Amino acid sequence: MTIELEEPPLESNAQVVKDLFAGTVGGIAQVLVGQPFDTVKVRLQSSAEGTYSGVGDVIKQLIANEGVAGFYKGTLTPLIGVGACVSVQFSVNEFMKRYYDKQLNGKTPSTLQFFNCGAVAGFANGFLASPIEHIRIRLQTQTGSIKEFNGPIDCFKKLSSNGIFSSSGIFKGLTPTLFRESVGLGIYFATYEALIAREFKQFQVKRTDIPAWKLCLFGGLSGYTLWIGIYPVDVIKSKLQTDSLSSPKYKGVSSVVKDIWVKNGIKGFYKGFVPTIARAAPANGATFAMFEFTMRSIS
Template sequence: MASSAESFTPVYTPPGWRDNVKDLAAGATGGVAQVVIGQPFDLVKVRLQTQGGSGALSLTQQIWQREGPLAFYKGSLVPLLGVGACVSIQFSAFHYFQHQLTSHNRPPTLPQTYLSGALAGLTNSILSGPIEHIRIRLQTQPQAHPLYTGPWHCALTLLRTGGLPALYRGQTATLIREGHGIGIWFATYEGLLSLAAKRQSLTRESLPNWQIALCGALAGEMLWLLSHPIDVVKSRMQSDGFGKDQKYRSFREAWGVAVRGGGGGVWKGLGTALLRAGPVSGGTFVVVEMVRKVLG
């Protein structure tokens, strides 16, 4: 071990197939943790973005009183089944692209890390797009007269309504948010983790869990600060009606309405998103790192 932080240089080791298996397993576990921790926050965020309201606390109280505590996990079956797969794809694709973009035996630069994360986010969006669309439909449907009996009914209804384009509504916004957002997420996390390890002359594997959680939490805050406006547009498009009830014909139109301030503007629900981001992101990275250590 080096005697000072200034003389410590982390060694980059290219990933092998065992690392890919660990990424998949750790990502799946981290995805489940992400849903369990973040679903109540996400429900409030989506409703604020799509239906407005006086504030997150007031809306939370209304949901509790009118729909009961289980309402905060409305639409969670699809995320539980799908987010684990999505996070698995994110981590395995991230390390794959990072390996492709990085010179052998040299640690990746911050731009390389961002690009690797962005490519992982774009790859993941193929699966995350329809999963989030279904979740948002279930979270925003009327309580008194629900339109869908569950996630599978929702998916089939969308397919019958307009085929794959209906299922993938808002995909342009999803691609932008996932690409830029996941790029920021991994770049911030890896940058902070490397800085913490270097300052303490430690390897990243030996950092305590609280530091991993802190780096992950800050990465989550940065993700949502820099991608929230796109997420607002995505939520509006994916909760929009069909046919004569459709308000937004394109991403550009939805963006224009949001920017002009209709229904709260592009920053509606940001407070709830940031409140959710810290524990969800920190918990995800801690679980992922713990599972990777257990798997050796």
């Protein structure tokens, strides 16, 4: 007996393409707005003790030693990669929302169900985000005239040569990345959709009628809840991904946690938190606003 699988309708495929395109536009906006903040954050997270006295010192040294262009070091990788990542995040999240819409016969999903949509999107995205962030973070932390990597392609080749899933390979830091993306994006999208649902209920408006400033506000608030919820995991991931390739200091997540706790206590898990929170509102506000407006333009 042969079972024939029903092909998805053309309009369903078209919707996925629209979701991917709008997510890519949102991702590009996120990188262009947020890259300088991210570079400062990564330098603080991964630098040796005493290298920088704080955010201001990182900015001062960056400008003095590398110029303004230093804030956009390693931008090519995230510009391509984060665009892809955000397109995956939003397209999978939208797919899951349509799944719940069908299951609930058009009723608004609960906050937990919106969290599930984001968590599934985050888990799927984690496998893409991990190698992209590994390359970006290696390039962002290169200082001085001697460079280990000559751009993202060279970095990819050298990291891949160590074995894809080896302790120093391209997927180094995958476990904390998957956890961060799943929990973080669950919180992220649940917050945004809860704010949108509140807008529907309070003002009786359509999604397309919500003004740009509110979309930016809701996106910014969602960014805050994301990073407040999972920031320590991001620090652990950054420590793993900037560890020496030739003579690694850490054996895994547990050894990073132990090292941070012994040296700095709980404060060590929030190193670089200020630039991250400063970045959250503009970067994520731009992401959601560009996604929503792109969807309106191509629908």
